[in-house]
Amino acid sequence: MKKNRKQKHYGNVKPKNYRAIYEEKFYDILFQLRYPLMTVIFFTTVGVLALMIINGKSDGTSVLNYFFHTVITFSTVGYTEGYDVDPQHLMMNRFFATMFIIISIPFVYMYGLVTTVNVFINSNIGEIYNYWRMYRAMEQLRGHYIICRFNGITRELMKNLKRRGIKFVLVEPDPTLESEIRDFGVDFYVIDEPHKRSVLLGVGIEHAKGLVTAFEDNTQDLSVIVTARLIRPDRENFMVFATATTEGAAEKMKLLGANEVIVPDVSVGRRMTSFILHPPSPVLSGFLEKIAYGERTDIDIMEISIGENSDLIGKKLKDIKMRQETGATIVAIIRADGRMKIAPSGETEIKEGDSLIVLGHPKALKRVEEFFEHHQIEKEEVEA
Numbered sequence: 001m002k003k004n005r006k007q008k009h010y011g012n013v014k015p016k017n018y019r020a021i022y023e024e025k026f027y028d029i030l031f032q033l034r035y036p037l038m039t040v041i042f043f044t045t046v047g048v049l050a051l052m053i054i055n056g057k058s059d060g061t062s063v064l065n066y067f068f069h070t071v072i073t074f075s076t077v078g079y080t081e082g083y084d085v086d087p088q089h090l091m092m093n094r095f096f097a098t099m100f101i102i103i104s105i106p107f108v109y110m111y112g113l114v115t116t117v118n119v120f121i122n123s124n125i126g127e128i129y130n131y132w133r134m135y136r137a138m139e140q141l142r143g144h145y146i147i148c149r150f151n152g153i154t155r156e157l158m159k160n161l162k163r164r165g166i167k168f169v170l171v172e173p174d175p176t177l178e179s180e181i182r183d184f185g186v187d188f189y190v191i192d193e194p195h196k197r198s199v200l201l202g203v204g205i206e207h208a209k210g211l212v213t214a215f216e217d218n219t220q221d222l223s224v225i226v227t228a229r230l231i232r233p234d235r236e237n238f239m240v241f242a243t244a245t246t247e248g249a250a251e252k253m254k255l256l257g258a259n260e261v262i263v264p265d266v267s268v269g270r271r272m273t274s275f276i277l278h279p280p281s282p283v284l285s286g287f288l289e290k291i292a293y294g295e296r297t298d299i300d301i302m303e304i305s306i307g308e309n310s311d312l313i314g315k316k317l318k319d320i321k322m323r324q325e326t327g328a329t330i331v332a333i334i335r336a337d338g339r340m341k342i343a344p345s346g347e348t349e350i351k352e353g354d355s356l357i358v359l360g361h362p363k364a365l366k367r368v369e370e371f372f373e374h375h376q377i378e379k380e381e382v383e384a
Contacts, residue, residue: 010230016202018190019135022128029123036112043108044070047100054096055089073100138188141167141204148194148213148224150177150184153243153264157212158186164362169203195223197231205231210239218249222256229257301331302365304356309377318346320375326367328360 047070052058055066144167147154154170161168162185170189172181181189192199194213205211205228213224221242232238240258244250250261306313312320323329333341336353350356358368 009233010197013197013201016192016196016198018202019132019139022132022135025128026125026132029119029125029128032119032123033116036115039108040112043100043104047073047104050096050100051093054092055086069097070100073097073104134188138169138204141169141188142207143209144168144204144207146171146194146200146203146205146208146211146228148172148211149215149220150174150181150186151214151216153214154212155184157214158184169208171199171203195220195227197227200227200231205238208232208238210241212241214243216245218244218246218253221249221253225253225256225258233257235259299360300362300365301357301359302368304358304368304372306350306352306354306356307376308352310350310352310372311375311377312350312372313352315350316346317344317348317350320350322368322371326360326371327364328358328368330356331359332357 044067048063048066051066051069052063055062057063145161147158147168148171150170150172158168158170168188170181170186171194172178172189172191173193175191178189178191188203190199190203192202194200200211211224211228213221215221215224221244225240225242228238228240235257239260242250242253242258242261244253244261244263245265247263247266250263253261317330330344331342333344333348333350334355334357335341335351341348358365360368
């Protein structure tokens, strides 16, 4: 009896194998060379067998000599016996070689060479190889981001991700933008519809860290979010970010599974309001903006939440020695009730539900994550 394959929660949809698509194209090119190859093999075999019959020899050395004789004949490299020939067979050998050249040059040399050159010139084999190499490398990606749509918003996003060394795959449905995508220097991209399960599976959504969708039409964003959440329903381990034209559309996207949704008009309006309320400083405003939007690579900011299973609850900042161990600084603490404590002193006590705002070098922030993970208490200990 055949065993029933376990049904996946999103259905038994096969990932679209982009590497295999170009492997098949490469095989198609090779398939076009079958007739020239068969012609070469046929005439080589005829030549070797004919010389064996004429000379009455079938030992290994003679067969090798006849093979060499045949190849240099139809390849027009040159002609000589290159081995001892019995005098009574010499004229017959040369007569056969003459006839063989007359027949083999048009059928083997000209036909085979012209067909082979034509196939390689018209097949774009170099381009096919570049696609194959890109998709083979794409299959090895882990912890990357999937970006849907190539436009002004995602251009800026991809530029900053490349600066940080974060890998991503671009999915663009419009094939007319491919040349622009290449010129922009995107390492991994596919021209396909991102709302399809097979496409998202093909670009490695099961191994990705998150997805960004930024279409001009919100219905496309909604389709992508629904499909992505169907495959990766865990909001904590797989982040989905989107843009929306209205706040109503943004609310729908959040209900369907987006972690965060940005409404460009609202964001720009709030930014302009901040300039009016707080006149920008030439140095300070640019500095804070670059940190907030990830433009600086030497400094970053992150939030650490203190849950019930942290053994740091009840301890003072000076006692945990986080700055000495990581090199990062706690610049603010937001309490569970929303109150904010700016530049907390060493006497400040850590409480359950706190959110610690930490500033430092990206490497230091990685040490911060490890520091707080080290102070997590196992669930069994908490229950005890």
